Amino acid sequence: MFYNKKSYIGPQCYVNLIDIDNEMKYLYENGFNIENIKVxxxxxxxxxxxxxxxxxxxxxxxxxxxKCIAPCAKDKYGRIGIRLIDILNNEDYxxxxxxxxxxxxxxxxxxxxxxxxxxxxxxxxxxxxxxxPYVTSSITLPYSACSLGFPPQKIKIFMEHLKYMIxxxxxxxxxxxxx
Numbered sequence: 001m002f003y004n005k006k007s008y009i010g011p012q013c014y015v016n017l018i019d020i021d022n023e024m025k026y027l028y029e030n031g032f033n034i035e036n037i038k039v040x041x042x043x044x045x046x047x048x049x050x051x052x053x054x055x056x057x058x059x060x061x062x063x064x065x066x067k068c069i070a071p072c073a074k075d076k077y078g079r080i081g082i083r084l085i086d087i088l089n090n091e092d093y094x095x096x097x098x099x100x101x102x103x104x105x106x107x108x109x110x111x112x113x114x115x116x117x118x119x120x121x122x123x124x125x126x127x128x129x130x131x132x133p134y135v136t137s138s139i140t141l142p143y144s145a146c147s148l149g150f151p152p153q154k155i156k157i158f159m160e161h162l163k164y165m166i167x168x169x170x171x172x173x174x175x176x177x178x179x
Contacts, residue, residue, distance in 0.1 A: 011042035041085035073137035
């Protein structure tokens with residue numbers, strides 16, 4: 001998308017169709033090529049039910065952002081979630097969308113080129129290795145990039161906000177020495 005490069009939203013993500021449509025509208029209106037946005041058919045869809053549950057149970061606790069990720073993740077791992085591929089033939093989900101077009105924006109290609117995988121959060125917020133229970137509902141470590149369909153051996157360069165990692169490690173060592 002930036003510099004006319006493709007932007008992939010991988011299967012480890014949770015997508016609110018109205019939000020992605022609004023974001024694509026904003027990008028389009030500001031001169032970006034939204035044809036380069038590709039969404040994995042295996043992303044999990046955030047529904048109105050997730051919004052209700054997030055507002056009732058999670059918002060305001062454990063640092064919830066109110067973006068409905070935790071309830072959607074709960075359904076994903078409970079094997080009752082809704083993936084994009086599950087609703088492709090159901091027009092009701094897409095009738096109000098003006099910019100997100102399932103015929104243009106579904107990721108259906110192999111990745112052969114150099115790509116940049118952007119992750120969120122940091123190590124201590126990872127669902128498996130983070131400061132549980134004060135974590136995000138997602139995998140934040142580089143191996144989650146493999147969900148796009150390539151093996152870990154293909155990851156050549158790993159760049160992270162090293163400054164933040166060092167600060168966290170120094171803080172942990174310092175706290176360990178105190179106690």
